[in-house]
Amino acid sequence: MGQTISEQLLRERRRLLDEWDAVDSARKLLEIQEGIAEQIRDAERAIKDGSRDRDALVHHISQLRLYADGLAWRILHSHVIRQLAKNARGALSLIEQGEAFENVLRSARRYVEESGLPVLIADITNIIRIGDLILVPDPELPQILECKTRLPDPRHWMQGRIGRQISRALGTLRYLSGKPTKVHGEDHIRLVVESEHEADRNWEAVRTCVAAALDRGHGFVQLSEHELVCACPYTQLSEALDALGGRANRLRQPLFLGTSRALFERFDGLLPPPLVWPLPPAARFAVAEGEVIVIHFVSAAAFDRDGDGWRIQVGGPDPCYVSVFLEEREYRFSDRFIRDALYGFETVESCVSGLLTFAGQVHDLHAQGDEVLAELSVASEKPKVTYLGSEKGGLRFAVGDSGDTVTVVSEDLWEPVRLPSAQANMANSAPDSG
Numbered sequence: 151m152g153q154t155i156s157e158q159l160l161r162e163r164r165r166l167l168d169e170w171d172a173v174d175s176a177r178k179l180l181e182i183q184e185g186i187a188e189q190i191r192d193a194e195r196a197i198k199d200g201s202r203d204r205d206a207l208v209h210h211i212s213q214l215r216l217y218a219d220g221l222a223w224r225i226l227h228s229h230v231i232r233q234l235a236k237n238a239r240g241a242l243s244l245i246e247q248g249e250a251f252e253n254v255l256r257s258a259r260r261y262v263e264e265s266g267l268p269v270l271i272a273d274i275t276n277i278i279r280i281g282d283l284i285l286v287p288d289p290e291l292p293q294i295l296e297c298k299t300r301l302p303d304p305r306h307w308m309q310g311r312i313g314r315q316i317s318r319a320l321g322t323l324r325y326l327s328g329k330p331t332k333v334h335g336e337d338h339i340r341l342v343v344e345s346e347h348e349a350d351r352n353w354e355a356v357r358t359c360v361a362a363a364l365d366r367g368h369g370f371v372q373l374s375e376h377e378l379v380c381a382c383p384y385t386q387l388s389e390a391l392d393a394l395g396g397r398a399n400r401l402r403q404p405l406f407l408g409t410s411r412a413l414f415e416r417f418d419g420l421l422p423p424p425l426v427w428p429l430p431p432a433a434r435f436a437v438a439e440g441e442v443i444v445i446h447f448v449s450a451a452a453f454d455r456d457g458d459g460w461r462i463q464v465g466g467p468d469p470c471y472v473s474v475f476l477e478e479r480e481y482r483f484s485d486r487f488i489r490d491a492l493y494g495f496e497t498v499e500s501c502v503s504g505l506l507t508f509a510g511q512v513h514d515l516h517a518q519g520d521e522v523l524a525e526l527s528v529a530s531e532k533p534k535v536t537y538l539g540s541e542k543g544g545l546r547f548a549v550g551d552s553g554d555t556v557t558v559v560s561e562d563l564w565e566p567v568r569l570p571s572a573q574a575n576m577a578n579s580a581p582d583s584g
Contacts, residue, residue: 155203159210160439162189166217167435170425176268179221180258183271186214187244187255190274194245215241216414216438218274220425225268227289228422234294235419237279244273250297254282257297261285276417347507349490350500353428355379356444360433363442368393376401376452377498381437381444384411402449404467408492410437410444420486421493448491452498462505464488474509479516481509 153161166185173179193207193214201207222231244251251273258269261283268286272278281294355371359381362369368390370380378398382390398405410424424437424444436442453472455462461475470485483505491501 154206156206156209159206163210163213163217163439164435166214167425167431167438170217170220171431173221173224176262176266179225179268179270180262183218183221183258183274184255186218187251187271187274190214191244194243198245212414213439215274215276216423216425218271219277219417219423222270222275222277222284223422223426225270225286225289226284226292228419230290230292231277232419234280234284235277235417241276242273247273254297257295258283261295277419347500347504349494349496349504352379352495352497356381356427356495357429357433359444360429360437360442363390364433364436370394370397372397374452374498376449378447379444379495380447381442384440384443387443398447401447402451404450406448406450406488406492408446408448408489410442411440413493414440416493420489446492446495448488448498453488453502455502457506460506460509462502472505474505476509476513479513481512483508 166182169178169182169185173182190211193211197204197207222234226234254271254273258271261267261269265285265287270278270284270286272280272282272284278284282297283295285293285295287293352373355373356379358371359369359379363381363383367386368380368382370378372378378401380390380394413421413423425434427434427437429437433442437444450464453462453464459477463473463475465471465473465482466485470488472483472485472487474481474483487501487505490496491498496504
């Protein structure tokens with residue numbers, strides 16, 4: 151009996167994981183992304199043609215995009231990913247983009263050939279929602295590239311859709327360079343607060359549980375009176391929970407519950423997909439494909455702490471938040487810290503340490519008062535455009551250090567120009583672009 155389409159596609163993704171693990175150069179990184187793009191387009195065409203295997207093909211596309219997300223997590227700093235994921239843009243059909251997407255692929259090949267730097271293709275991912283390509287000279291300060299087959303006069307670039315794209319790209323880059331910034335479309339000012347905190351994570355417990363699940367059906371590790379990690383094949387979830395008995399119920403209520411499968415639909419850039427978890431390949435594939443599910447229980451009481459001059463308290467539940475009290479001043483944070491423990495397996499002790507470090511830095515900012523407020527006075531107008539050169543060739547642009555000026559340069563003048571650290575490019579790939 152032949153394989154079903156679902157089995158064939160699963161086997162193809164297993165092969166893809168081997169290629170994914172073997173990526174060790176910018177060229178190989180691009181090649182695997184081109185392969186993902188082609189598989190997505192093949193699946194989209196089959197769906198459009200009315201394939202009877204539509205559900206399997208839709209699932210295949212979703213999984214391929216998670217593999218592309220994983221590549222981004224391997225190349226970029228996590229803080230950068232959070233910024234690139236903020237724009238409200240869902241996954242775009244590749245075949246509906248037609249020649250525009252072919253232009254993106256051509257541009258990606260050219261940038262890899264010219265620079266030798268890693269390039270990420272935005273539209274095959276769920277989490278890169280700004281730009282068409284991300285060029286990565288520095289994981290913490292990439293370049294955002296827009297690829298266009300047709301461009302208006304540069305003097306009109308800051309108008310309409312292109313203007314919004316440029317403004318968002320430049321605002322994001324300015325913020326990542328460390329400057330207070332009001333990104334286009336947002337009401338608040340973004341300010342980088344750097345922390346030296348490095349998270350400790352419970353990966354050994356996850357590895358133990360997944361190995362046990364693959365070997366004998368389920369596994370668990372009780373990390374403390376407040377925390378339990380377990381894993382089982384998805385098809386045996388009910389049996390595994392029965393085998394665990396009342397262990398989870400003995401944890402102090404209320405409980406937070408997180409599963410590896412929930413990460414398949416979280417595209418906010420806050421948490422990496424299981425594909426990049428530090429597990430052996432077979433275990434990682436089983437979790438990334440949802441064949442094995444990892445379940446994590448954490449009691450809210452684990453985060454309630456008192457110390458010398460400080461206190462941490464979990465509030466909520468709708469919405470859930472974490473309050474840190476320093477010198478009787480309350481600093482209220484979202485549940486992102488808890489979710490990093492729940493889905494990213496940061497240890498509770500590490501999470502508490504990170505909360506205190508971050509709250510202390512915010513407390514220092516408040517103590518500086520007017521000095522900080524003066525620094526946060528940033529321009530919210532769109533940058534002004536200055537154009538140099540002819541329009542016959544491709545066009546590129548760079549944002550000045552102030553963030554309020556865009557210089558547009560034709561390809562033939564680009565090389566002599568000394569660029570600031572925060573850059574963005576717009577490639578005009580018309581036939582005469584050269």
